[in-house]
Amino acid sequence: MPEKRVLKGVYKEGTLVCSIVIVDEKSATIYCKGMEPAMPMDPNFIAVLKRVAEGTREHVAKCDERVMLTLFEQRPSMMDQMAISPSEVEQMGVRFVGAMDAESGFTFARYLPEPLPTSLAYTSLKASPYGSSQPGRVDLPAKFKRLPWKELPQPARDVVGVAVQVSGEGLLRLVCIEDEGYKLLATIRDFPPARARAALYSLDTLMDAVKAGKQPIEIATMLQALRGG
Numbered sequence: 001m002p003e004k005r006v007l008k009g010v011y012k013e014g015t016l017v018c019s020i021v022i023v024d025e026k027s028a029t030i031y032c033k034g035m036e037p038a039m040p041m042d043p044n045f046i047a048v049l050k051r052v053a054e055g056t057r058e059h060v061a062k063c064d065e066r067v068m069l070t071l072f073e074q075r076p077s078m079m080d081q082m083a084i085s086p087s088e089v090e091q092m093g094v095r096f097v098g099a100m101d102a103e104s105g106f107t108f109a110r111y112l113p114e115p116l117p118t119s120l121a122y123t124s125l126k127a128s129p130y131g132s133s134q135p136g137r138v139d140l141p142a143k144f145k146r147l148p149w150k151e152l153p154q155p156a157r158d159v160v161g162v163a164v165q166v167s168g169e170g171l172l173r174l175v176c177i178e179d180e181g182y183k184l185l186a187t188i189r190d191f192p193p194a195r196a197r198a199a200l201y202s203l204d205t206l207m208d209a210v211k212a213g214k215q216p217i218e219i220a221t222m223l224q225a226l227r228g229g
């Protein structure tokens with residue numbers, strides 16, 4: 001069994017409290033709780049994360065791998081609207097900065113120290129059949145209503161849980177939205193240019209499959225486009 005060491009409250013700033021979980025003295029996860037973006041692309045929030053990275057650096061210096069997870073409790077609909085540049089992630093010295101939904105425990109957004117994938121318009125993706133994918137990432141306009149985990153009905157939660165498992169750490173963004181029904185939009189890390197691909201699904205159709213008794217393995221097959229490269 002992996003040996004876990006937990007360092008609680010190693011960094012505090014206002015309402016923010018950070019703890020670290022170190023596994024086998026090799027990998028470290030920095031958990032940030034108690035502070036969230038006040039608005040989309042909040043520059044103050046990113047500045048705080050940089051101070052967290054600096055304030056915890058000595059605690060994780062001996063670990064081969066470091067990631068930072070910031071927990072969203074009050075504003076989970078903003079997880080896909082953070083703006084952390086690759087150079088900022090690299091400066092923090094972590095493999096990725098993740099946005100985790102505090103209620104579900106799922107990480108729905110990851111920001112990497114790599115060149116940003118090519119941008120793709122949501123309208124372009126929407127014009128293709130649901131479930132197909134296109135090269136590039138989609139930065140969903142703020143006008144679309146996000147559906148955080150706590151607002152999803154159980155069949156939708158079942159679908160999202162499978163989607164997270166299918167995509168694994170290749171998942172860069174996953175968001176449920178209202179747009180002529182419920183939709184599931186995901187951006188998956190891919191290695192050739194444009195370094196990512198996006199897929200759009202009808203969440204209503206997937207929920208109907210769950211209600212009809214489809215098993216998780218069958219839902220996973222329907223979500224085949226979400227498998228990371």
